[in-house]
Amino acid sequence: MNTITQASRGERLAIIERSLASRHRQEKRFRRLGLAAVVTGMVLVLILFASILMRGLPAFWQATFYLDIHFDSDIVNVSERPIQQEGESNADFRERDFTWQSEVGRVNWQQLIDNALAEALGEEIEPQQTRDLRALVTSAERRTLRDRFIEDQSLLGETHTIKLLASANVDVWIKGNINRDLPDSQQQLSAQTREWADHLYEEGVITNAFSTALFLNTDSRSSLASAGLAGAFMGSLFMMLIVMLLSIPIGVASAIYLEEFAPKNRLTDLIEININNLAAVPSIVFGLLGAAIFIGYLRLPLSAPLVGGLVLTLMTLPTIIIATRAALRSIPNSIRQAALGMGASKVQTVFHHVLPLALPGILTGSILGVAQALGETAPLLLIGMNAFVSNIPATPFDQASALPVQIYLWQGNELRNFFEARTSAAIIVLLALMLSLNALAIWLRKKLETRW
Amino acid sequence: MTTATVTVPTAMHKSEQRSDSHQQGQVKMSTRGVKVFYGDSQALHGIDLDIVENEVIAFIGPSGCGKSTFLRCLNRMNDTIPGCRVEGDVTLDGNDIYAPSLDVVLLRAQVGIVFQKPNPFPKSIYENIAYGPRLHGLASRRAELDEVVERSLRRAGLWDEVKDRLDQPGTSLSGGQQQRLCIARTIAISPEVILMDEPCSALDPIATAKIEQLIDELSASYTIAMVTHNMQQAARVAHKTAFFHMGDMVEVGDTDKIFTNPEDQRTHDYITGRFG
Numbered sequence: 001m002n003t004i005t006q007a008s009r010g011e012r013l014a015i016i017e018r019s020l021a022s023r024h025r026q027e028k029r030f031r032r033l034g035l036a037a038v039v040t041g042m043v044l045v046l047i048l049f050a051s052i053l054m055r056g057l058p059a060f061w062q063a064t065f066y067l068d069i070h071f072d073s074d075i076v077n078v079s080e081r082p083i084q085q086e087g088e089s090n091a092d093f094r095e096r097d098f099t100w101q102s103e104v105g106r107v108n109w110q111q112l113i114d115n116a117l118a119e120a121l122g123e124e125i126e127p128q129q130t131r132d133l134r135a136l137v138t139s140a141e142r143r144t145l146r147d148r149f150i151e152d153q154s155l156l157g158e159t160h161t162i163k164l165l166a167s168a169n170v171d172v173w174i175k176g177n178i179n180r181d182l183p184d185s186q187q188q189l190s191a192q193t194r195e196w197a198d199h200l201y202e203e204g205v206i207t208n209a210f211s212t213a214l215f216l217n218t219d220s221r222s223s224l225a226s227a228g229l230a231g232a233f234m235g236s237l238f239m240m241l242i243v244m245l246l247s248i249p250i251g252v253a254s255a256i257y258l259e260e261f262a263p264k265n266r267l268t269d270l271i272e273i274n275i276n277n278l279a280a281v282p283s284i285v286f287g288l289l290g291a292a293i294f295i296g297y298l299r300l301p302l303s304a305p306l307v308g309g310l311v312l313t314l315m316t317l318p319t320i321i322i323a324t325r326a327a328l329r330s331i332p333n334s335i336r337q338a339a340l341g342m343g344a345s346k347v348q349t350v351f352h353h354v355l356p357l358a359l360p361g362i363l364t365g366s367i368l369g370v371a372q373a374l375g376e377t378a379p380l381l382l383i384g385m386n387a388f389v390s391n392i393p394a395t396p397f398d399q400a401s402a403l404p405v406q407i408y409l410w411q412g413n414e415l416r417n418f419f420e421a422r423t424s425a426a427i428i429v430l431l432a433l434m435l436s437l438n439a440l441a442i443w444l445r446k447k448l449e450t451r452w
Numbered sequence: 453m454t455t456a457t458v459t460v461p462t463a464m465h466k467s468e469q470r471s472d473s474h475q476q477g478q479v480k481m482s483t484r485g486v487k488v489f490y491g492d493s494q495a496l497h498g499i500d501l502d503i504v505e506n507e508v509i510a511f512i513g514p515s516g517c518g519k520s521t522f523l524r525c526l527n528r529m530n531d532t533i534p535g536c537r538v539e540g541d542v543t544l545d546g547n548d549i550y551a552p553s554l555d556v557v558l559l560r561a562q563v564g565i566v567f568q569k570p571n572p573f574p575k576s577i578y579e580n581i582a583y584g585p586r587l588h589g590l591a592s593r594r595a596e597l598d599e600v601v602e603r604s605l606r607r608a609g610l611w612d613e614v615k616d617r618l619d620q621p622g623t624s625l626s627g628g629q630q631q632r633l634c635i636a637r638t639i640a641i642s643p644e645v646i647l648m649d650e651p652c653s654a655l656d657p658i659a660t661a662k663i664e665q666l667i668d669e670l671s672a673s674y675t676i677a678m679v680t681h682n683m684q685q686a687a688r689v690a691h692k693t694a695f696f697h698m699g700d701m702v703e704v705g706d707t708d709k710i711f712t713n714p715e716d717q718r719t720h721d722y723i724t725g726r727f728g
Contacts, residue, residue, distance in 0.1 A: 263534075334571035335571065337529070338567070340532055341565040341566075342564070343587065344587055345557055352587075
């Protein structure tokens, strides 16, 4: 028998050397695989970001008219705005003012826009062309003129250059998001409107201006060009506040109790298993739960950020509890022993020593949990947050949408060649919010980290 | 008080005439029939031991003999270990420390502990020392705290080395300095008994020598019980030595006697290196 131990020195080294070559090959192969995986991942992320940015960024600029609007006193023919009389109660005055505002609302503001357009085009508009003309400016802009007038009645009889959004179809046409060679029957705009739009664009009456509507307006179905994210943004903001206020204290407190104080027995084992399972429950299930408890049983309002926040809190709690427990567990036991040995009580040990050391980990976990909740869509659909809401919510009890839900709704809009860009723009806003939350988490961790 | 070179073997008769003054030879802590269980396994099988005031007693024995477990019974650090159960009587100045009415916080303020691995808080050197006095309300004003910090660090022989960098983290010190910081931290709350669980096992010989010298100095004012793996160390610093073996205390007596003329064969075998 010639075993390795009996082999001569040279033979032994030769055997090791042979195995060495294959070991090195293995190592190289593994490194290449790892590198390939990382590169693939990076490329995919880059493609994702590039495609979102390329589609979404143009939507931040939108076809906009700069029209010289003449507030013609023949058309804007309304009485003076009421002034509060002496002795008149506030309620009475508000009622008179409201009546006046209704009167202003009945003015044919569209006529002012039509006139200004005719002026800009330098043409006499035939009555049968009115329809083509009105396809240029988005319909909500009538109300912009009304609101400007209610704000400042001295406009009457004067001419001012006012920024008005072009309709969604004009925006699509000008940006070339529709094939210009399509026959009339397949175009969204009539030949006349298209010709006018091109003419006005050349004249500089229509320009691509930064779209404040995207940020300041709520969603719109009648005037697509003025659809914005403000309502969804506020809805998401309220929900995040509720999620942070509820899930971080409750989650961190539960984790501290479970990790530092609870006896280790069957019951706490069961609780631990259940928390881990809850973290893996599909989010839509939390939506069902929320619909049943908060809306069905507690009768909280539908579509309210309050309910959305509560549902997302339920969803975020397991994540925060698990992250906090992991952070607490990573604190070496010698610190607890040291504090207890000094005569600190259990609570003092936790709050003076363990918690401050675990804080970076807890904050990171919590913020990532909240960021995850910010991007959650499915549970919100089940509690009515996909409803069309045209007001910016003022409180968490008002109806609202949320950013990811808004993205989902826009994605499904029929006017694809306008909303594709709009959807990507909304995604950019959502991603920017998330990246700032994550950056905050990293910054906090770096700032609070203790050197051992 | 002079150094406690004279040690009186278990002076039970003197405990009758206990007074509040520090009296040499008075029993400080006493255990009777102490049994410790970790779950189903028994780690200690009934230990009877008296620890006399102002003496240094060393617990020696092979690994797993229960000497550290016994040490932790003396200030109830075993309470923090899940599944650990202690039976028997442990008294401090005649008071049962496992009595339900006793507050463990008060006990640990009287019986401090220094661990095997130096474990300073990841805070400044100053805060490490000031934590205990502030915690127990022994000092609150800055001037008082400053004084306590300086006095404790001086007693631990660390003052000259750290006085210019009190605001630096305790973890930035060397291992030996960290252990002296831990001792300073313990004496900052003026305990009556200091337990040391292999305080030098993580240190180099020079740091060990410093700690041993410190223990000798501290024995003038404190009662010290220490666990050690190092028999020379026990011989150098302890007035009395207790030999533990497989959960029993085999023998206790004056260090000289244990090392030169042990009564039990197992002690003899251990100190001559037959096992351990």
